[in-house]
Amino acid sequence: MTTRAPTSFASTAVLALALGSALAMAAAPAAAADEKEKCFGVAMKAKNDCAAGAGTTCAGTAKMDYQANAWKYVPAGTCETLKSPTSPTGMGQKMAFTAKM
Template sequence: MNKTQSIALSTAIVAGLTLASTSSIAASKKVTMEKCYGVAAAGQNDCAAGPGTSCAGTSKTDDQKNAWLYIPEGTCEKLTGGSLEAM
């Protein structure tokens, strides 16, 4: 193996190790989800949206106040119309 091949191999190994460690760090950070009411598009809610609905995809209108989506914790109340409780 010549010097150029050796450098290329070393670079590939370092890049692979960097990607592997980055992936394991990202995987170890668990994202906590919360129910956010009033932000789902019609038919796009995650589950039961009050009377007349049964589960996912059954909300009747956009931003239905009793329909929710699971979103990352801490983002719901930043969304226009978002609430942690059904209205």
């Protein structure tokens, strides 16, 4: 007759905690990749997410490309690297601005 050593509850718990921790750490970068920020002056006509000015119903109301008071959600950290010909810097802005002429 063969006898097997009983499985230790503590060993099982440690293994479960280690597996849970590994899964949580693997999911953390994915959550960070989903972070978005508002970027003014980068939305195309009627493609803004919101803030296109008084008297609008918000999303999809930008009347022109790169409208200074219309924003679009973009991946966090990318706003000021996106083209915006109406912006004083030529790049997206984190706040509404007065369009250059």
